[in-house]
Amino acid sequence: MTLADADAKPRKPHFALKTAEILLAELEALMGDQPAKSPAVRNAVLAHMRETLAEARKSAEAELIATNKGTRCAQNLSAAQDEIITAVYLFAITHVYPVDNPSGAEAIALSAVGGYGRGTLAPGSDIDLLFILPYRQTPWGEQVTEYILYMLWDLGQKVGHAVRSVEECIRMARADMTVRTATLEARYLTGDRSLFANLVKRFETEIMPKTGPEFIAAKMAERDERHRVMGNTRYVVEPNIKDGKGGLRDLNTLFWIGKYFYQVKTSHELVAKGVLSEAEYRLFSRAEDFLWAVRCHLHYVTGRAEEKLTFDVQPDLANRMGYAERVGMLGVERFMKRYFLVAKDVGDLTRIICASLEFRHAKDMDLVGRVLAPFRAGKSRIKGEPDFVVDTGRLNLAAPDVFEKDPANLIRMFMVAGREELLFHPDAIKVIRNSLGLIDNRLRNDPKANAHFLQILTSPLYVERILRQMNESGVLGKFVPDFGKIVALMQFNMYHHYTVDEHLIRSVGVMADIANGGLRQELPLTHELLPQLNDTRLLYVALFLHDVAKGRPEDHSIAGARIARKLCPRFGLNPAETDTVAWLIEYHLLMSEIAQARDIQDPETAKAFADVVQSPQRLALLMILTACDIRAVGPGTWTGWKGSLLRALYYATEPLLSGGHSQVSQSDRVNEAREALAAALSKWDAADIETYSARHYDHYWLRAEPELQIEHARMIRQADETGQAFAGSIRVKAFEGITEVSFYTPDHPRLLSLIAGACTMQDASIIGAQIFSTRDGRAIDTFRLRRSFTSDEDEKVRATRIIDTVKQLLQGKRTVLIDLGKESRHNRRLKPFALPAQVSVSNAISEKFTVIEVSGLDRIGLLYALTREISDLNLTIGSAHIGTYGEKAVDVFYVTDLTGQKIHVKQRQRRIYGALMDVFERRSEDKKIANG
Numbered sequence: 001m002t003l004a005d006a007d008a009k010p011r012k013p014h015f016a017l018k019t020a021e022i023l024l025a026e027l028e029a030l031m032g033d034q035p036a037k038s039p040a041v042r043n044a045v046l047a048h049m050r051e052t053l054a055e056a057r058k059s060a061e062a063e064l065i066a067t068n069k070g071t072r073c074a075q076n077l078s079a080a081q082d083e084i085i086t087a088v089y090l091f092a093i094t095h096v097y098p099v100d101n102p103s104g105a106e107a108i109a110l111s112a113v114g115g116y117g118r119g120t121l122a123p124g125s126d127i128d129l130l131f132i133l134p135y136r137q138t139p140w141g142e143q144v145t146e147y148i149l150y151m152l153w154d155l156g157q158k159v160g161h162a163v164r165s166v167e168e169c170i171r172m173a174r175a176d177m178t179v180r181t182a183t184l185e186a187r188y189l190t191g192d193r194s195l196f197a198n199l200v201k202r203f204e205t206e207i208m209p210k211t212g213p214e215f216i217a218a219k220m221a222e223r224d225e226r227h228r229v230m231g232n233t234r235y236v237v238e239p240n241i242k243d244g245k246g247g248l249r250d251l252n253t254l255f256w257i258g259k260y261f262y263q264v265k266t267s268h269e270l271v272a273k274g275v276l277s278e279a280e281y282r283l284f285s286r287a288e289d290f291l292w293a294v295r296c297h298l299h300y301v302t303g304r305a306e307e308k309l310t311f312d313v314q315p316d317l318a319n320r321m322g323y324a325e326r327v328g329m330l331g332v333e334r335f336m337k338r339y340f341l342v343a344k345d346v347g348d349l350t351r352i353i354c355a356s357l358e359f360r361h362a363k364d365m366d367l368v369g370r371v372l373a374p375f376r377a378g379k380s381r382i383k384g385e386p387d388f389v390v391d392t393g394r395l396n397l398a399a400p401d402v403f404e405k406d407p408a409n410l411i412r413m414f415m416v417a418g419r420e421e422l423l424f425h426p427d428a429i430k431v432i433r434n435s436l437g438l439i440d441n442r443l444r445n446d447p448k449a450n451a452h453f454l455q456i457l458t459s460p461l462y463v464e465r466i467l468r469q470m471n472e473s474g475v476l477g478k479f480v481p482d483f484g485k486i487v488a489l490m491q492f493n494m495y496h497h498y499t500v501d502e503h504l505i506r507s508v509g510v511m512a513d514i515a516n517g518g519l520r521q522e523l524p525l526t527h528e529l530l531p532q533l534n535d536t537r538l539l540y541v542a543l544f545l546h547d548v549a550k551g552r553p554e555d556h557s558i559a560g561a562r563i564a565r566k567l568c569p570r571f572g573l574n575p576a577e578t579d580t581v582a583w584l585i586e587y588h589l590l591m592s593e594i595a596q597a598r599d600i601q602d603p604e605t606a607k608a609f610a611d612v613v614q615s616p617q618r619l620a621l622l623m624i625l626t627a628c629d630i631r632a633v634g635p636g637t638w639t640g641w642k643g644s645l646l647r648a649l650y651y652a653t654e655p656l657l658s659g660g661h662s663q664v665s666q667s668d669r670v671n672e673a674r675e676a677l678a679a680a681l682s683k684w685d686a687a688d689i690e691t692y693s694a695r696h697y698d699h700y701w702l703r704a705e706p707e708l709q710i711e712h713a714r715m716i717r718q719a720d721e722t723g724q725a726f727a728g729s730i731r732v733k734a735f736e737g738i739t740e741v742s743f744y745t746p747d748h749p750r751l752l753s754l755i756a757g758a759c760t761m762q763d764a765s766i767i768g769a770q771i772f773s774t775r776d777g778r779a780i781d782t783f784r785l786r787r788s789f790t791s792d793e794d795e796k797v798r799a800t801r802i803i804d805t806v807k808q809l810l811q812g813k814r815t816v817l818i819d820l821g822k823e824s825r826h827n828r829r830l831k832p833f834a835l836p837a838q839v840s841v842s843n844a845i846s847e848k849f850t851v852i853e854v855s856g857l858d859r860i861g862l863l864y865a866l867t868r869e870i871s872d873l874n875l876t877i878g879s880a881h882i883g884t885y886g887e888k889a890v891d892v893f894y895v896t897d898l899t900g901q902k903i904h905v906k907q908r909q910r911r912i913y914g915a916l917m918d919v920f921e922r923r924s925e926d927k928k929i930a931n932g
Contacts, residue, residue, distance in 0.1 A: 017056055017059075017079065017080055017083060018052065018083065019083055020082075020083045020084075020086035020087040020090060020190070021087075023048075023049075023052065023083060023084070023087035024087050024090045024091055024094070026048060027045050027048065027087065027091050028091075028095070030044040030045065030048060031044075031095065036091070036095035036096045037096055045088075045091065045151070046151065046154055046155070049084055049087075049088065049151065049155060050155055050156075052080075052084060053080065053084060053155060056076070056077070056080035056084075057077065057080075057123060059076070060073050060076040060077050060080070060123075060296075061073075061123075061296075061300050063076065064293065064296055064297065064300075065320060068293050068321055068322070069289060069293065070288075070289045070290060070291065070292030070293025070294065070295070070296055071120065071285075071288055071289045071292045071293075072289075073292065073293065073296045074120035074121055074122060074292045074295075074296060075119055075120055077120075077121040077122070077123060077125075077296075078112075078116060078119045078120050078121040079119075081116070081121055081127060082112070082189060085110065085127075085129075085148065085152070085189055085190070086110075086189060086190040088147075088148050088151050088152075089110060089144070089148055089189075089190050089191065090190070092144050092147045092148060093144060096143075096144075096147055097140060097143045097144055097147070099140060102140075104134060105134060105135055105136070105138050105141075106138055106140045106141065107133075107134050107141075107191070107192040107195060108131055108132065108133060108141050108144060108145070108191050108192060108195070109131075109132040109188070109190075109191035109192045109193070109195035109196045109199075110129060110130075110131060110132075110148075110188075110189040110190050110191045111129070111130040111131075111132055111186045111187060111188055111189060111196055111199075112128065112129065112130075112186070112187045112189050113128045113129070113130045113162075113182040113183070113185055113186050113187075114126070114128035114160070114182060114185060115128070115252075116128050116129075116187075117182070117185035117186050117187045118185055118187075118252075118255075119187060120292065122292075122295050122296050122299045122305070123296060123299035123300055124299040124302075124303075124304050124305030124306070125158075125299075125305065126158045126159065126160050126305075127152060127157050127158065127159045127160070128159075128160040128161070128182070129148075129159060129160070129161045129162075129189075130161070130162050130164065130169075130182070130183075130186060131145050131161065131162070131163040131164070132164065132165070132166060132169065132191075132192075132195045132196060132199055133163065133164065133165045133166075133195070134165065134166070134192075134195060135165055135167075136165060137163060141163075145161075145163055149161060158305070162182075166195065166198050166199050166202065169183060169199055169203075170199075170202050170203065170206060170207065173203060173207050174207060177215070177218045177219075177222075180207065180215065181219075181256060183199070183203050183207075184203075184256060184259060184260060185256075186199065186200070204263075208260060208263070212260055212261040215256075215257075215260050215261075216257050216260070216261060219253050219256055219257055220253075220257075220354070222253075223249075223250065223253050226243055226249065227245045233245060233498065233502065234246035234247075234340065234343040234344065234346075234347060235340060235343075235488075235498045235499040235501075235502035236497060236498060237311075237336070237490050237491075237496060237497060237498065237499070238308060238309055238310050238311060239308070239309050239339070239340075239343070240307050240308050240309075241291060241294055241295045241298060241307050241308070241309060242295065242307040243307065244343075245343065245347070246340075246342070246343025246344065246346040246347055247291065247343065247346070248288075248291045248292070248295065250346050250347075250350060251284070251287065251288055251291070251346060251349075253350075254284075254349060254350060254353050255267055257353065258270045258273075258275060258353065262275065267281065267284055267285075268281055270353075275352075275353055276349075276352065276353070280349065280352060283345050283348070283349065284349055286342075286345075287342045287345045287346050287349070290338070290339075290342045291342060291346075293321065294309070294317060294321075294339065295307070297317050297320050297321060298313060298317060301313055301316050301317065301320070309336075309339070311492070311832050311833070312831060312832050314332045314335065314336060314492070314832065315331070315332045315832050317332075317335060318330075318331045318332040318334070318335035318336075319331065321335060323335040323338070327553055328551050328552045328553045329489075329551055330492055332492050332832075333489065333490055333491070333492050333551070336490040336492070337488045337489055337490060337499075338488075339488075340488035340490065340499050341487075341488045344472065344488065347472060348433075348472065351426075351429065351472075352426065352429070352430070378392065379391045379392075379396075382416065382420060385416055386398060387399070387402045387406070387409050387412075387413075388402075388413060388416055390420075390422065391425050391427075392425070393422075393423075394422060394423050394424060394425035394426075394428070395413065395416065395417050395420070395422040395423065395424050395425060395428060396424075396425035396427060396428045397413075397427070397428055397431060400431070403431065403432075403435045403438055404435075404438070407435075407438040407439065407440075407442075407443045407446075407449070408443065408446050408448045408449040408452065410432065410435060410438060410439060410443070410449075410475060410479075411443075411449045411452040411453050411456075411475070411479065412449075412452045413428070413432070414452075414456060414466050414469065414470050414475070415452045415453075415455050415456050415466070417462075417466060417469070418456060418459060418461070418462030418463070418465065418466040419459075419462070421462070424469070429473070432473050432475065433473060433474065436474050436475065436478050439475065439478040439479055443479070444479060444480075444481075444570070445570060447572070449479075450570055450571050450572055451572055453479065453571065454537070454541075454571045454572050456470075457508070457537075457540050457541060457544055457571075458536075458537045458540045458541075460511070460512035460513075460515035460516050461512075461516065463508055463509070463512050463540065464505060464506070464508060464509030464512055467505045467508060467544075468505050471487065471501060471505065480567065482545075482548050482549075482563050482567065483501065483504075483544075483545075483548055485548075485551065486499075486500040486501050486504075486547070486548060486550055486551060487499075487501045488501065489501065489550060489551050491550060491551075492832075492833075496633055496634065496886070497633060497634025497635065497637070498632075498633075498634065500547050500550045500551070503547060503632055503633065504543070504544055504545075504546070504547055504548070504632075506632035507543045507546070507628045507629050507631075507632035508540055508543045508544050508628075509632070510627075510628040510631045510632050511539055511540055511543055511624070511628045512540075514526055514527065514530065514624070514628070515530070515536065519631075522631075522638070522640075522643065523627050523631075523643065525623065525643075525646075525647050525650060526623065526624050526627050529620040529623060529624060530624065532620060533617070533620060533621065533624075534617065535577065537573075537577075538573075538577055538580050538581050538584070538621065539584075539621060539624055539625055539628075541564075541568065541571065541573065541581050542564070542581045542584040542585055542588070542621075542625055543625060543628055543629070545560060545563065545564050545567065545581070545585055546560060546584070546585050546588045546625070546629065547560065548560050548563055549562075549563055557585060557586050557587070557588060557589060558586060560585040560586070560588075561582040561583070561585045561586035562582075564578070564581050564582040564585050565578055565579075565582045568581050568582070580618065580621070583618065584618075584621055584622060584625055587612065587613075587622065588622070588625055588626070588629060590609070590612065590622070591609075591622050591623065591626045591646060591649060592626050592629075592630060592642070592646070594609050594649060595642070595645040595646045595648070595649040596642065596645055596881060596883045596890075597853065597881050597883060597890055597892045598845070598851075598881065598892065599846065599849070599878075599879045599881070599894050600645065600648045600649050600652055600699070600702075600703065601652070601698075601699040601702075601703075602845075602846045602847070602848070602849070602894070603847065604845060604846050604847055605649075605652070605845070605846075606649070606652035606653045606656055607656065608845070609649065609653050610653050610656040610657055613653065613657060614657070615657060616654060616657045616658050619650065619653060619654060619657055623646060623650050626646060627643070627646065630642060635736075635737070636736035636737045636738065639733075639736055639738075639784075640705040640706075640707060640708075641705055641708070641768065641770070641784070643705070644702075644703055644704065644705040645703060647702075648699075648702045648703050651666060651669055651702065652666070652702075666698070666702070667698075669701070669702060670698050670701045670702065673701035673702070673706070673709070674693045674701060676706055677689070677693070677706070677709050677710065677713060678693075680706070680710050681710070681713060684717075688717075692713060692716070692717070694775070695774045695775055695776055695778075696772075696774060696775070697772075697773070697774075697775065699772075700772050700780075703770065703772075704770065704772065704782075707731075708731075708740070708742075708770075708782060711729055711731055711740075711742060712729075712742060712744070712780055712782075714729070715727050715728070715729040715742060715744055716744050716780075719744055725745065725746060726743075726744070726745045726806075726807050726810065727743075727744040727745070728741065728742060728743050728744070728800075728802075728803030728806070728807075729741075729742045730742075730796055730799040730800065730803075732787075732792045732795045732796060732799075734787075734792060737786070737787045738767065738784050738785060738786065738787055739784075739785045739787060739795045739796075739798075739799050740782055740783070740784055740785075741782070741783050741785060741799045741802055741803065742780065742781065742782040742783075743755060743779070743780070743781045743782075743783075743803070743806060744778060744779070744780055745778065745779055745806075745810065746777060746778060746779070747773055747777055747778060747779040748779070748810065749871060749876065750867070750868070750871045751779055751781065751810075752769075752771065752781065752863075752867045752877060752880055753864060753867035753868045753870075753871055754806060754809045754810065754816070755781060755783060755806050756861075756863040756864035756867055757809065757816035757861075757864040757868070758802050758805035758806045758809060758816075759783065759785065759802055759860075759863075759864070760816070760860055760861040760864045761805055761816065762798055762801050762802050762805065763788070763860060764785045764786070764788070764798065764802060764860070765785060765786040765788075765858075765860055765884075766783055766784070766785060766786075766863050766882060766884070767784050767785065767786050767883075767884035768783070768784035768882055768883060768884065769781065769782065769783045769784065769863075769880060769881075769882035770782045771877075771879055771880045783882075785799070785802075786884075816864065830857060830858065830859060830887050833857060833887040834857070835855075835856055835857040835887065835888055836856070837854075837855070837856035837857070837917055837920035837921070838853075838854070838855045838856065839852070839853070839854050839912075839913050839916045839917050840852070840853045841903070841909045841912050841913055843902050843903070843904065846894060848878075848894075848896070848902070849878050849879075849894035849895060849896060849902065850894075850895050850896065850902045850903040850909075851892060851893070851894055851895075852870070852892070852893045852895055852912065852916070853890070853891075853892045854866060854889075854890075854891045854892075854893075854916055855888060855889065855890045855891075856888070856889060856920045857887060857888070857889070857920070858884050858887055858888060858889035859889075862889055862919070863882060863889075863891065865919045866891060866893075866916060866919055867880075867893075869915050869916060869918075869919055870893060870895065870916075872915075873911070873912055873915060874897065874898055875893075875895040875896070875897060875898075875903070875912075876895060876896050876897070876898060876900070877893050877894070877895055878894040878895060878896060879893075879894045880892070880893050880894070881893075
């Protein structure tokens with residue numbers, strides 16, 4: 001039903017549903033001889049309508065599960081709502097508030113607006129109603145309106161409503177874009193048809209003419225702001241089905257624009273207007289149907305108007321929609337891949353319709369032109385490019401057969417678009433999409449086409465933008481089929497924020513940003529190393545391919561290296577370059593794993609890493625690739641903390657590979673860090689700074705990031721001045737979504753365990769920790785906590801409670817209640833995930849310590865349980881490396897026995913293994929554990 005369908009019959013549902021007339025007769029039967037206004041009759045009416053609504057929703061859900069027809073489900077629910085509202089209205093005017101001789105003012109029309117106005121509802125959707133009056137509200141109209149609204153509210157429905165005269169509707173539509181959009185979608189339900197028809201006529205004659213550009217500009221700006229708030233990408237792994245990029249609201253926006261500007265009543269009419277082809281219309285319909293299916297399933301599963309596809313509901317939705325597990329892919333990953341492909345289709349439709357508006361009407365639409373893109377009339381040639389022209393400011397084909405004559409132009413056109421800083425003409429976009437069949441093995445192996453592609457891939461000024469356009473158009477996946485396999489592929493874990501293809505493009509984009517001079521503050525070592533590299537092209541290629549084997553049953557690093565050995569010669573790389581790229585891909589995770597999970601100051605760590613790397617050039621390449629990879633994982637994943645760990649590993653390894661002739665010695669770096677701290681603490685006396693610096697071991701200066709060093713110095717100075725043995729400090733880092741809590745206290749065998757226990761007691765999720773000790777026997781421990789509150793002040797309050805709890809635990813005034821984290825929000829969020837627990841006990845990693853590495857499903861309280869178990873095993877923790885990667889915890893402990901020796905006895909190693917495995921497999925039944 002659309003704006004002008006005032007005389008059309010309501011859409012019939014696809015299952016048996018009583019009409020409003022039948023419902024009215026049933027309500028009349030329930031009355032008996034009682035007055036309609038009596039509480040007993042109202043209760044009977046309410047109960048009957050509640051039963052009717054429940055039956056309709058149950059029937060709609062059954063059909064949805066059987067067919068997965070989402071649009072039909074939404075239409076069914078809307079149709080059922082129509083009949084219920086109409087029956088309540090008829091009962092109200094016939095029996096509750098009858099009028100024998102109504103005047104002209106005693107009239108009312110009910111209209112559905114918003115999503116309900118489009119004839120679609122999700123199970124949890126709001127019911128948006130417009131009560132249309134002829135002039136002003138009368139006592140009768142007010143009574144009828146209130147009766148209907150209270151009946152709907154008592155049914156448990158969320159109702160948005162407005163009561164306006166026709167004149168008020170028109171006046172507000174002129175001034176308010178939200179009201180204008182609602183009026184555009186108004187659909188007649190019941191009541192006085194002439195009132196609704198009058199509103200339609202006046203809106204179409206007084207508002208819509210000559211306001212198309214204004215409306216379109218407002219809707220496009222509204223869409224852009226919505227995308228910005230949602231993260232401005234359709235490839236986030238927990239997308240918003242309604243308001244996210246590529247979601248239902250984007251399809252709504254397209255239809256609003258088409259309906260308003262082209263005066264169409266249905267989306268299919270856009271075909272006759274030449275905006276969409278029949279194939280594109282079918283794409284529109286399929287995308288809409290799938291998104292509606294997902295949204296309706298989501299509401300049924302959660303029992304509420306939930307719009308975000310969170311990890312905990314994704315497996316249920318995949319199961320309900322029939323996505324089973326396949327080799328190398330979980331059912332939930334197949335479902336989400338389908339979702340992202342549909343979101344991509346929505347993006348394609350957005351570009352098509354917006355480009356059509358721009359080029360068909362830009363001369364008369366200055367406002368739209370400013371919103372969509374600059375408009376420049378006429379065509380001009382591009383020097384050295386006879387096959388392409390600049391057409392009204394966009395890149396277009398010089399002739400229709402440019403691709404057929406030379407398919408390599410399909411790749412070259414993207415190179416030209418990047419080099420000339422041009423957007424694509426809509427006609428060119430359509431020809432590209434229709435020419436994908438020309439991308440065959442002959443073109444893939446064409447040296448000219450591959451040279452064009454390598455030029456794109458290694459051009460920092462435009463590589464990210466052009467790769468994304470190639471991916472959106474389908475060209476990239478066709479030209480590099482291995483890349484095509486990971487397009488829209490989601491990894492079902494909490495660590496990665498984007499689909500695999502989006503992550504790869506973003507990682508290349510980070511490299512380009514560095515090459516263009518960006519990120520100097522965040523990646524200082526990378527900028528130092530870049531000029532020393534023989535060939536930066538290898539980094540772009542390696543970043544583009546490093547995760548290309550994701551979704552396969554084998555290790556993606558090894559499989560990716562094999563793919564690189566096949567593709568690099570095709571791209572034009574020589575054997576030595578190919579070998580380097582393949583090596584980088586095979587070991588692209590190694591540096592971050594060692595930096596975050598090993599004691600970098602242990603000589604064995606750098607030695608083992610150097611044995612794998614073997615050359616200073618590869619070390620530099622791997623350092624840069626690792627930084628780009630981590631930064632592209634998602635917002636806040638890269639931190640100064642991780643950067644300091646990577647730099648420390650680089651500086652420890654580089655001398656071993658360069659014959660001990662490092663450009664900057666370790667002592668020089670320690671001195672630089674000390675000098676930087678002294679400069680930051682300029683108000684301190686030089687003697688105080690010297691005394692303070694001497695308290696730290698060298699590895700502190702290499703591993704603690706500068707900002708953290710400053711925080712520690714101020715915390716320790718304040719504690720010393722006040723004579724306190726214990727101190728704490730807090731840093732809320734909003735951008736990274738974390739809160740850092742530092743502790744300064746005399747060292748204690750169970751300190752790590754007690755801090756972890758205090759975090760558990762405050763429902764705090766630990767995602768990282770740095771453990772330091774000073775030369776005078778003090779501990780300086782910093783814990784990184786996942787943010788739980790939107791307010792910085794609330795975060796500080798929780799962190800303060802943790803500090804106070806640790807102090808009380810150390811003083812013996814409190815004990816650790818170990819079950820407090822059991823039902824935490826974080827633990828509930830982890831329920832969809834399953835990870836096998838792993839424990840390894842090794843004496844080969846370190847000369848002085850036995851290294852215990854533990855990994856498995858994270859949970860609130862896990863670190864406390866592990867460290868308490870280690871203490872109970874009479875082990876001393878020399879250093880700990882705490883890491884969390886989404887739902888996966890990876891904790892490494894360097895331990896000795898109480899005499900400072902390694903654990904050599906096999907029986908004791910087995911006992912350690914069993915005790916730590918039990919931490920994952922059981923929960924203690926004890927409610928309270930006393931401090932040891």
